[in-house]
Amino acid sequence: MKVSILGTGLMGGAFARVLMAGGHDVTVWNRTPERCAPLTALGAAQASTVREAVAASDLLFAIVLDQDAVRELFEDQVLEGKTVVNYTTGTAAQAVAQQSFLTARGARYSDAVIAAYPDDIGSRDALIYYAGDERVHREHIDVFTELSGLAQFVGAEPGNANVLDAAWVGGFHCVAMGGFHEAAAFAMSEGVTIDTLADSVDYYVEFLRGVLKESVKAIRESDFGTDQATLDVYLSGIRSCRQSMIDAGQRAGLVSANLHSLEIASAAGHGSDSLYAQVLTMKA
């Protein structure tokens, strides 16, 4: 398969190496041409202009600084018959704009968000989200899977890859990490050692996995009944937990925000529902 990679920074370089190792014909272009040297040494063809890179392959990967740089790459190009996969960091709104810009020039467009480090490119466990033109995904799934074992198509809306990434990384992962550090600071202030706390990491990670899957099922089926602890039971437990943290001199910002969310859900009439009903009252 012929692939041109526009942008050979850490991530673009990792892409090029994995694809060459997979036997593909890789053409590289970089604004600073010398940066391509380690890749041409491995067998990549070097394009001296964007036009050459576009001519060399029908499949074009853009991994540059930002969305303005993507636009600069392609503004003078004719892209009939070409497919652009945009791995450059941006927002959902920029993905929508980029799709319009590129399809107007004749290209098919896929917007990708990389949820992995450069070192993980090529691994079975690495995750990249793809949104936009589903035909692109179906036709190139083999190449995509070489780059990351998890190559998930997340919808025709080009912003969806960004939305998924923001939801999982910013909304879930970073909040969970914030909660852990708030919990750890509290426990240590009360004389619990980090090692005692650490003994339960696997237990609570597995517990979380089970409960997340229960919640997905509840949301999918819009069934928020429960014969276990109700939202109001959690509300009361969290209020008491927050008070213990405050009494211990902690800020408890995330626990307070969580308490507030549950208070809003309870006031909206979900006190006897499962904890998962909080998803219904997250709007501003």
Place this chain on the structure above:
Amino acid sequence: MKVSILGTGLMGGAFARVLMAGGHDVTVWNRTPERCAPLTALGAAQASTVREAVAASDLLFAIVLDQDAVRELFEDQVLEGKTVVNYTTGTAAQAVAQQSFLTARGARYSDAVIAAYPDDIGSRDALIYYAGDERVHREHIDVFTELSGLAQFVGAEPGNANVLDAAWVGGFHCVAMGGFHEAAAFAMSEGVTIDTLADSVDYYVEFLRGVLKESVKAIRESDFGTDQATLDVYLSGIRSCRQSMIDAGQRAGLVSANLHSLEIASAAGHGSDSLYAQVLTMKA
């Protein structure tokens, strides 16, 4: 082993059944004596008074309504040579008071917090925290492990079992669940289906496990350097994620609280440290 169980509600009943199945001599007492019938049918001896229950065994498990009920149980008893394990729900401060009250009457005291449902008692994966007298834990670890495969001693401070429970359940688990529901509400408001979101549950749970373990190591070694993304890089990503949520009409309470925590950590000079340095600035 002779064990008396004071309180045969859902949890106390589960304890009695598991211990009888393990071949122990179980004596039960309940304020409403008829509630003991299912257990005596299985071979438990029934004490008609607390005094009888105390006389029957040196190992006494209290699983009653609240800490006032625990005090009522024992206020007229002589407890020389007895060991009281208090599984009743309470706070860290109540655990401290209960230890004073019971050791003054001659008992050894262990304060336990059950992080499991009644149905899980007796399983290898169930978790119960024990704090207080470490000799009690060493002597009775076999019985404790029959009740829950994970029977963790968490320190001589009797409130520590409560602190661990509040930290993990209120501080970590519930905050992580709040983050997930905030993320899910946002993603669905942008047209992402719950099934698309669900496809990444295992990925992000495993990612979280790895990062939590890295954080534990950083905190243990007080080493908050990083050659990966710095706290300020996360701060900027989370600010942008929060803005996407707000633009989509979401409240974003937990993401906002997390942003605030990181702003405080950055302002305190930890912007170039790892994300884990936030643990240093959680005090009020």
